[in-house]
Amino acid sequence: MSWIDWSVLIAFLGYTIWDGTRQGKQANSIEGYLLANRSMPWWAAGLSVMATQASAITFIGTTGIAYVEDMRFVQTYLAIPFAMIFICMFLVPFFSRMKAFTAYESLEERFGLKTRLTTAGLFLISRGLALGVIIAAPSYVLSLLLGLPLNITILIIGVIATLYTTVGGIAGVINTDVKQMIVMMFGLVFCFGLIWYHLPDEVGFDGALYLAGSLDKLTVMDFNFDLTEKYNVWSGVIAAFFLMASYFGTDQSQVQRYLTTDSEKNAQKSLLLTAYAKVPMQFFILLLGVMLYVFFIFNSAPASFRATEPVAQTEQQQIAEQKVLQEYQMAHHAREQAAYNAVKNRDAASQKLFVETDAQLNAARDAELDLQAEIRQADVNDTNYIFPYFILNYVPIGLVGLIVAGIFAAALSSIDSELNALTTVSIVDWYQRLKGDMHEEAHYVKSSRGVTFFWGALATVSALLMGETRSIIELVNQIGSYFYGSILGVFILLLWVKRATGTGALIGLISGMLSVFTFDRLFYSATSDNYSFFFPWNQVPDGYTKAIEFLWLNPVGTAVVVIVGLLISYILPKK
Structure with a gap:
């Protein structure tokens, strides 16, 4: 990146730290630190819910999935409106009546302390595991974008999120989430517009959709009932309903957002914001991934978007790689010409030729990835590197820093919320409950800050020790399941x-x-x-x-x- 981009990124990170830590002045009680004195506006809580769930996983992983596959991943989110209505009808009134700090406090009255501690413990384990992934996965991509060692990018993300969350509490988290959500969405919309602008005049947006449709990239719905398929309408509406209802209704990282509002009605409005906006947002991000695929039909792209230097190469492997790369370049040129003809003629023969040349290119691309995996004796899947490659090579100077800031914002907005939720459950469901309410407010606020720092340090260390993931967003959903x-x-x-x-x-x-x-x-x-x-x-x-x-x-x-x-x-x- 240029010095201009670095300046933009450093300014954004500095503002995030200032904006988050300045909220700590109001966190002088346990309710102020963990629930912002239940005074947050519903729209801020709603945007924080979306920012927590979106994160860098959405920014990087979803576009990569659409590029490599199609848009069927949106089916995973079809259940969100139904899940939100379910939560608004049953769980929000229940939590509001109890004036609870956590989702798990309510379990003790009916089921006893063991059930409360076990359920709260499962949350700590599941979110603790996921938090390491949420830090590690975007760090691999950011290390490529910034040209920094991986450990440095992990430390930057982990330290910044831990710092302002420890000092600012939930008010700092929500206030920074709102700004981070705006930066992230600006980056996505700008990149979509940039891709559209750079499409050839004879292709345009309509032609891009035609080419994508010819390759079945615009497939959104799959009505086949198959338990072995990850994404179809049935898994998206039925199976994902249980995931979304539990995530937004019983996961403290989400419940804590709407517990910060001042009334049951405002808590429901914060959730309905996600219900209305989440599916269109995911559809747009997936469409961005598809448009990125069409963009690289007419612009140069490497066989592997992940820049890897093989550790060792035999002469036979070098010859094989040269052959694969030559086949890839020939297929890329042939596909480009076939795409122009397909858009111009719009007949079955031209469309068939375009589909065939696309299959040849992807065969060469798969062969290159397999060869790299053989040389390195490790997975070199590049799904999470496709969108960052576009940012680094095609976004204008000055705006690169802002887009990279959007990726940082996406990562931070999820990490800070998880840290605050882990702290709340650790203090309220375990420490305060087992020790008894025997200390003053100042003690619990100080303890909460200490626990936040502990979880942040633990997650950062686990990220440093973690191996790279295939698809970020799928891995987090799998852990949650x-x-x-x-x-x-x-x-x-x-x-x-x-x-x-x-x-x-x-x-x-x-x-x-x-x-x-x-x-x-x-x-x-x-x-x-x-x-x-x-x-x-x-x-x-x-x-x-x-x-x-x-x-x-x-x-x-x-x-x-x-x-x-x-x-x-x-x-x-x-x-």
């Missing part, structure tokens, strides 16, 4: 099953977790029509694929918790 369905099941028992007991809820929760782990290890062989379980200590044979994709683990966990919880509650009724 191990926990969310089971936790939602406990809240269903709490709200609607009067006979449910603490023993039933606790055993149901443990059973749900075990069932999710078990079904995640169920594999299917299409050649022999055989189902088999393969656990981490087993090697999965060739020809086997997962029988149930990760989104369906959420309803499995919920159903097992409710069924087992009911049975145990009837067998061992509360005395």
